[in-house]
Amino acid sequence: MKMIVAMVRPDKLGDVKQALAEVGAPSLTVTNVSGRGSQPAKKGQWRGEEYVVDLHQKVKIETVVADIPAEDVVDAIAEGAHTGEKGDGKIFVLPVEDAHQVRTGKTGPEAV
Amino acid sequence: MKMIVAMVRPDKLGDVKQALAEVGAPSLTVTNVSGRGSQPAKKGQWRGEEYVVDLHQKVKIETVVADIPAEDVVDAIAEGAHTGEKGDGKIFVLPVEDAHQVRTGKTGPEAV
Amino acid sequence: MKMIVAMVRPDKLGDVKQALAEVGAPSLTVTNVSGRGSQPAKKGQWRGEEYVVDLHQKVKIETVVADIPAEDVVDAIAEGAHTGEKGDGKIFVLPVEDAHQVRTGKTGPEAV
């Protein structure tokens, strides 16, 4: 079992959800986050004052899968999230050792 | 060391906290999230318009443990979160390689 | 690759970001969370009623690194977050199996 964790543009959430459903991984958890990647902080002006925008709003999507290869899930998210501009996001794959579905008490891959 | 990650109904947070304290794992981190499981999106009506509710409010609970079996923590959370209705939630167990307590500088299991 | 997950005081976020940038790990994701550590719940008074504060506002910082030792990242966060008072926070290190940069399609350590 794997947890795929993706930080993407908020306005790409709908496309990512659809891409996940199409690849057979519709279950997901969404969190509002902010973050930065590798580029330097962006400077802006507000009422004549210079300020630095260093954290951008993103959504974090977490999807645990058991029977679908993590790579297919990564590809689906990447396809849904892609614009080609800086700030499109990152996807990470983490190992998951066990799962439990609260309603049924099922554990392991069946519970995902 | 393990990180137990659970997505449960917001109104079950109190019961889950109590179950965790009783099993000897009172430390936790809580995040407001939204998500969906495996059932199809629910259709509703608002001012005559049909709409689709596809993300439900949940809370995410993260608990790292060292000396308590992850299974006991999972069972405690499941017990606190259970209603028997669809949407009760999921619990995942992830491996943790190291821990650090900021105030004391302790590392490893002692730091959890 | 490792994911370093830290829960710290919100007013230490700036110091932690700077410490991370100095150690060569500027990329990060920030989430508003609440939580509790090992100390018992704190009792307070509000309009004559006693109440229990059991969850404190924290920020969660997630940083995935490939070429920098996780220990250096942990030390940088700990240094930025330290006050010496209870509630300074915790840092956990989780294994990451793969990474993907959405804009470029790069995978593995190069994508972090």
Ligand SMILES: Nc1ncnc2c1ncn2[C@@H]1O[C@H](COP(=O)(O)OP(=O)(O)OP(=O)(O)O)[C@@H](O)[C@H]1O
């Ligand atoms: N190494 C990382 N660890 C944790 N979160 C990250 C990491 N890299 C990126 N993120 C998250 O992903 C979001 C988007 O990152 P972003 O796409 O800007 O990455 P990037 O490497 O700068 O790529 P690009 O050059 O295409 O902008 C960030 O705002 C942050 O939330």
Ligand SMILES: Nc1ncnc2c1ncn2[C@@H]1O[C@H](COP(=O)(O)OP(=O)(O)OP(=O)(O)O)[C@@H](O)[C@H]1O
């Ligand atoms: N595979 C998964 N990956 C990530 N998050 C998940 C996953 N499955 C469930 N979740 C999270 O758990 C929440 C509750 O899921 P839910 O209990 O509806 O699961 P389910 O499999 O549909 O079970 P049930 O049939 O009892 O409803 C979701 O809203 C989502 O936040």
Ligand SMILES: Nc1ncnc2c1ncn2[C@@H]1O[C@H](COP(=O)(O)OP(=O)(O)OP(=O)(O)O)[C@@H](O)[C@H]1O
């Ligand atoms: N074992 C844990 N699992 C998940 N989150 C934790 C854990 N321990 C601490 N946290 C998170 O870190 C935050 C800060 O914890 P805190 O610094 O109070 O830990 P502590 O062990 O009580 O140390 P101290 O004695 O210095 O207060 C908590 O509010 C919670 O969000």
Ligand SMILES: [Mg+2]
């Ligand atoms: Mg960037």
Ligand SMILES: [Mg+2]
């Ligand atoms: Mg469901």
Ligand SMILES: [Mg+2]
């Ligand atoms: Mg404490």
